Amino acid sequence: MIKAFENLEVWFVTGAQLLYGGDAVTQVDGHSKKMVDGLNESGNLPIKVVYKGTANSSKEVVDIFSAANNDKKCVGVITWMHTFSPAKMWIHGLQILHKPLLHLHTQFNAEIPWNDIDMDFMNLNQSAHGDREFGHIVSRMRVRRKLVVGHWQEESTQKHIAVWERVCAGWADSQDMLILRFGDQMNNVAVTDGDKVAAEQVLGYHVDYCPFNEVMEYFNKIEDKDVDALVETYFKEYDHDAELEDKSSEAYRKVWNAAKAELSIRAILEAKGAKGFTTNFDDLGDADIEATGMGFDQIPGLASQRLMAEGYGFGGEGDWKTAALYRTIWVMTQGLPNGCSFLEDYTLNFNGEQSSILQSHMLEVCPLIAASKPRLELHYLGIGYRKSQTARLVFTSKEGKGVTATVVDMGNRFRLIVNDVECIKPKPLPKLPVASALWIPQPNFEIGAGCWIYAGGTHHSAFSYDLTDEYWQDFAEIAGIECLLINKDTKIDEFRKELRFNEVYYMLNKALL
Incomplete structure (x- = not known):
């Protein structure tokens, strides 16, 4: 990690819901932690990514975004919808968010497990669904953001995130x-x-x-x-x-x-x-x-x-x-x-x-x-x-x-x-x-x-x-x-x-x- 950015953080928030039960949320949480660890260990990101949990309700989104606004170390927020996360639950949080936003359209697994895919897998891995729902509400609300599309383990995806992180650092510095x-x-x-x-x-x-x-x-x-x-x-x-x-x-x-x-x-x-x-x-x-x-x-x-x-x-x-x-x-x-x-x-x-x-x-x-x-x-x-x-x-x-x-x-x-x-x-x-x-x-x-x-x-x-x-x-x-x-x-x-x-x-x- 670049020493100049050692006191800065980018927060990672995963979108989900409780429709599929607590076990599903636990799996979402585990996948998210592995992704964040992988991003930090890649050597391609200049600012540490900090996982802030899975948001399953409007109140949880508001609480996380409020904390991000008030944390001086946080210079931006990355959101990712692991499952179908109904977008109306993000409205109040997006209304108050003052930090730069990056929407990461990715998926935990890179390829479809063709021989093993079943309905449980489909219900859990719905980024293709959830990210479009989230993207709609962000667009409807005219919220400014960066969209990065690609698998989280790909270097090209990580480099787009890295560019945004550096810009977030410059933006945070300019605010005072x-x-x-x-x-x-x-x-x-x-x-x-x-x-x-x-x-x-x-x-x-x-x-x-x-x-x-x-x-x-x-x-x-x-x-x-x-x-x-x-x-x-x-x-x-x-x-x-x-x-x-x-x-x-x-x-x-x-x-x-x-x-x-x-x-x-x-x-x-x-x-x-x-x-x-x-x-x-x-x-x-x-x-x-x-x-x-x-x-x-x-x-x-x-x-x-x-x-x-x-x-x-x-x-x-x-x-x-x-x-x-x-x-x-x-x-x-x-x-x-x-x-x-x-x-x-x-x-x-x-x-x-x-x-x-x-x-x-x-x-x-x-x-x-x-x-x-x-x-x-x-x-x-x-x-x-x-x-x-x-x-x-x-x-x-x-x-x-x-x-x-x-x-x-x-x-x-x-x-x-x-x-x-x-x-x-x-x-x-x-x-x-x-x-x-x-x-x-x-x-x-x-x-x-x-x-x-x-x-x-x-x-x-x-x-x-x-x-x-x-x-x-x-x-x-x-x-x-x-x-x-x-x-x-x-x-x-x-x-x-x-x-x-x-x-x-x-x-x-x-x-x-």
């Missing part, structure tokens, strides 16, 4: 997510802003403005010895020029300042219990760094890179939605090997079938996606009101398939836009010393970029090598938000029709509420 905005939004930018009240209602994000001068209160409490120790960590972990270690040089002072910035931001995030943050290069506090030698001499890019690697969400220029989404990706991908990052569409490369988009940012790209050991470098940054040299990690991303996602506020709903991408090897950037990725949006540049723009997607996104469309479909289903997928099967005319149909659906839905 505090994002601190250090400084305000970049002036006049629309796509990275949005309705923060609606975001808290729908997605769980709480966003607080935090003036950068408040960060300075923590900055002033950081001890030099702790800064010195962090600088030594930089030199051990990253390739760098020897001159950076000359303590009498201006270069060393710049690296030292970057380390103090990192310690300051980490301190305020920990003090406030925040899971993510944003920065803005137009607001770095009032301290006069040139006159006093105290304060942030430039936007804290190195700090943002390293804090992302630790799991803090980050968004540039006040982009709180991408900061929150990155945090969710980081949670969902714990224990997976390839990494994730905040990224920005930087510039385009038109090259026929290899036409691509250079992904980067001024400084803030997470080293978890680096193809090789990042290099600590010092370069001039001429943006914002403090123009100076500053430290950053420079690298290029791994090659391979990935998926990038963004959430936009459409006024009457949140829209999740997801694009599969192919990261390819870039050419050297000798005069652009930043961390970067180069990718071809799927199914190709024209359709991928075009659909993203038609959908109103941001120039920022949260990227992962390890996630797939399935994760984002599950996330959108749990959140109850619109989800648009752009992948190898996307056709631009059909995508535009989907946008129009969705607009009608959400307008009607709003009118009916």
